Amino acid sequence: MRRPLLLLAGACLLCLLAACAEGGDEPVAAPARTTGSPAAAPTDYDQYVALGDSYTAAPLVPPTDTSTICLRSGVNYPALVAEAMPGTELTDVSCSGAQTANVTTPQTGLRGSTVPPQINAVRRGTDLVTIGLGGNDEHLFAGVLGQCMELGRSDPTGAPCRDSFADRDLESTFLRIHSNVAGVVRAVQERAPDARVLVVGYPHIVPASGSCDLLPLAAGDYAFAERVTQGLNDAVRAGAADAGAEYVDLWERTAGHDICAADPWINGRITSAERALAYHPLAAEQEAAAEAVLKQIR
Template sequence: MTRPQPGAFYVALGSSFAAGLGLGPRAPNSPIVSQRSQNGYPQQLARLLKVPSFTDMTSSGATLRQVLKGGQFHLGPQVDALGPDTRLVTLTAGGNDVKYIGDLVALAYRNRGGVIGFLVKRFWKGPKPIDERGFPALRNDFDATLAEIARRSPKAQVVVATYPTVLPVDAGCPRLGLTGDQANMMRPVSDALAETTRAAAGAAGAMLVDMATLSVGHDVCSAVPWVNGPYPDKRAGTAFHPTLVGARATADAIRERLRAHEGQWFVEAFTSQR
């Protein structure tokens, strides 16, 4: 795998919620450790927009610090793909920094029992309180990452997308794999992650596509979930990660936001490249 040349028209940054973990074939020439699929929302968005050039740097398991500084399995900084000619950047990250999805998975497997459940119960102490999850550090890393994006790609429209809703607003369902108390314990983590992301995007002047709000009614327990439960079919994606429909919903939301609210940028950016 060669290091990407910086400056593609569209550069995608982020973690597994952007990489499309489990959503089909691995993206050509991508690192195996990144588990970057051809159907993550950036890949779908690039096809929808028909961008003239595209570099997908998303990587499953990445933290915001690794987006900015590198160090994930010896991978370099994701921001190294940015350049002065980049006109569109998307970013979805932060869940790994505060152990959000990992804790949902661990709780579900502990509840399920079996060998994995026994090991989780034996070696995992359980979810940390919300004030021990490092949200101030997450905000600092968001600010630093968005500042570096602006420095490297001053002409780019930066789009920050929050994680879609995983947990129902109240109660739960067998498909969720969590008790009511466990879901109640994890909702504040989800809320704080979304609010931290919104605040950082606003402070940086980035465009926010708030999937945490847009996906309400499409949680794991809904009739049309945009996110899997803990035990999805192997062809449907990964535990507590977007479904193919959910990834497409994020791509559609970003496309419509660009067209509706940044129409002049949309026209000028594409005209300059074609």
């Protein structure tokens, strides 16, 4: 319950990615990927800003910038969206470990590295913004799924994680995430009142049925973990609607491509510098997310 990263269970992964919304005296900006050119063929959007956490940054999907705590892939979905819209300039400030609070406050890593508030990238002339945040709030996935994996070792045939969270009010957690996402949208709207704002949901991570070694949960906890991820998506969708933003649904789009699927779009428990960080999107998922965003835009 203490680790603020999305879907991370191992201590080595925590050292790599852990970050929190703490203040820094002299925030250091992480380099943002920029693609496209305002002088190229005209499009409906000139300035696109991508805000998000690791499910937007796509850590370790090659090529990845490993010089900052953000671990942002050069072929994540914002980069692919911008590539498909010649003339659109992308500023991608998505950062692994980000919470909704890091839209307006600096994000600090375990080693003291900081990145400035993501909202700094949004200007009055910004005309397109995507937001992919919420999963790190309330330590939801790290707390719930991280603990599920730990408990699963002691009771592999039961549902120890579901039972341990029986007294936790997850509905209140989802309501706070709903409110936080709506707050991010409103902060964007205040800085860029003419921008089109799209809130991007999370993919199918846990199988709706079945199990696998790549996601080591107790047999009875898969259904619980799947409900948590679905509850997160419902909260993000509600937050978008509450603030008048559009919602891009990845839940249905990625059905059948969870960690345990025959064709997974989410990496399992083994981190690979040639594929993706454990429990994070693979390149195929980012391609699907880009297609969903582009379909909504068009």
